[in-house]
Amino acid sequence: MEQPPRENHxxxxxxxxxxxxxxxxxxERRTQWYDTVADHIRPGRPTLVVCTQDTEADLRxxxxxxxxxxxxxxxxxxxxxxxxxxxxxxVLAQIYHPNMEAIVREGRALFADDGEALDERIITTERExxxxxGARWMIEVPIFADPRLAALLESRREAELIQCAMRGxxxxxxxxxxxxxxxxxxxxxxxxxxxxxxxPTSNGGRQAAAVLKIIAAASTMIAQKQTRLTATELAHAxxxxxVTVRTHWQAVAQALGLSxxxxxxxxxxxxxxxxxxxxxxxxxxxxGAANSTDQADNKDSITCLIHTDLPAETLSVxxxxxxESDDIGTAHAxxxxxxxxxxxxxxxxxxxxxxxVLAAIANLPIPLLLAVVACSTRTSNA
Numbered sequence: 001m002e003q004p005p006r007e008n009h010x011x012x013x014x015x016x017x018x019x020x021x022x023x024x025x026x027x028e029r030r031t032q033w034y035d036t037v038a039d040h041i042r043p044g045r046p047t048l049v050v051c052t053q054d055t056e057a058d059l060r061x062x063x064x065x066x067x068x069x070x071x072x073x074x075x076x077x078x079x080x081x082x083x084x085x086x087x088x089x090x091v092l093a094q095i096y097h098p099n100m101e102a103i104v105r106e107g108r109a110l111f112a113d114d115g116e117a118l119d120e121r122i123i124t125t126e127r128e129x130x131x132x133x134g135a136r137w138m139i140e141v142p143i144f145a146d147p148r149l150a151a152l153l154e155s156r157r158e159a160e161l162i163q164c165a166m167r168g169x170x171x172x173x174x175x176x177x178x179x180x181x182x183x184x185x186x187x188x189x190x191x192x193x194x195x196x197x198x199x200p201t202s203n204g205g206r207q208a209a210a211v212l213k214i215i216a217a218a219s220t221m222i223a224q225k226q227t228r229l230t231a232t233e234l235a236h237a238x239x240x241x242x243v244t245v246r247t248h249w250q251a252v253a254q255a256l257g258l259s260x261x262x263x264x265x266x267x268x269x270x271x272x273x274x275x276x277x278x279x280x281x282x283x284x285x286x287x288g289a290a291n292s293t294d295q296a297d298n299k300d301s302i303t304c305l306i307h308t309d310l311p312a313e314t315l316s317v318x319x320x321x322x323x324e325s326d327d328i329g330t331a332h333a334x335x336x337x338x339x340x341x342x343x344x345x346x347x348x349x350x351x352x353x354x355x356x357v358l359a360a361i362a363n364l365p366i367p368l369l370l371a372v373v374a375c376s377t378r379t380s381n382a
Contacts, residue, residue: 234279
C-alpha cells in the first residue's frame, strides 16, 4: 500500500537519552521530568500528555503550575479507540512498561501444551532508530529471550505506545506534533528529529550507575557467604527493578567472575516448576561437596572435607564416620584400630577427596569394614 508523502506526516520528535520510567521518578529527578514535559508543550496548541496512571494526577498539577493549565493529561490504557483528540499535539511523557510477571504467567497459560518450555529470561537487543536525514542510532531494548513471550511483550508495550501517539490523527492533521520522551523505537513511527544528551541523568548515565549498584549489592551478598544470586534478590538488595537487573545480568556476571547458570524453581504454593537464571560463585561447587549426602537414604555421606594449614604436610586419611573436627588424628583415632590402612596424600589446599577415601575403604579387611559401617550408621541416626 502506497504511503502518503513525508511532508503530509506529523512532525515526530524523539528524545532518546531519558525514558523517565516511573520507578526512577524520585526527588530532584521528578522535578526535572515535570520541567522537561512542560518544555515540550507548544504554546497555543491543544496538547494531550500521556503518562502512567500513578503519575497522572501529579503531572497535571505540575503542568498547571508551569503555565499549561489547558494541557490535557491521560494515562496509558485509557485512550484506546478514542477520537476526542484529533488535531492535538501528543506528548508521550515517559516509557510504558507492562507487568512482566503478568506476561510470563499469560505465556505459561497460552503455551502450556507446547513441547518446548518457555525461556523466561529477559535480554537486551539492539534496534536501529533513523531520523528524516538518515542519521542512525542503535538503541538497546529489553525483550524476552523466548520469541513467544517477546511477541506478547510487543503487543502490550509497543502497541500501546503507538496507539496513544496516534490519538491526534496525524495523517489527517499534519500540523499536529508527536513528541516521544523515551528511546524505544516504535515500528511505523520514524522520528523526523532525534535529540540526545550525555548528562548523568540520561539513559547512559543511569545505566552505568545501575550496573555499579547491582555489582555492589552482589559483592555484599557474596561477602555474606551467599553462593547463588537470583535476579529478585539482587533487585531487592540494590533497590532497583528486576528488569534492570536482568538487562545487565551478563555485565554483572563478568565483573564479579560469576557463573551464569539455569535451575529449576517452584513458585510458592504452586505445583508447576519453571526455569530461572542464577549467578553462582565458582567456589560454591567445590565448597558444597563438604555437605554432600547419600541420596539413596538421605543420610550423611561417610566422606568429609579434609583440611590443613600446612600445604606440604603428609596426612593419613582414614575411612570413618563423618567428623566434626578438622583434627584428623583426634577425630578419627577413636573410630579405628591402630593397624587400620591409610592413604597418604599431599595437601596443597583443602579439597574433597571422595575417590581416595573410597579406594581406602575398598582395601579394608571385612571385619574392620563392618565396624566402619556400624559406626557410620550410629552417627547418622544420632
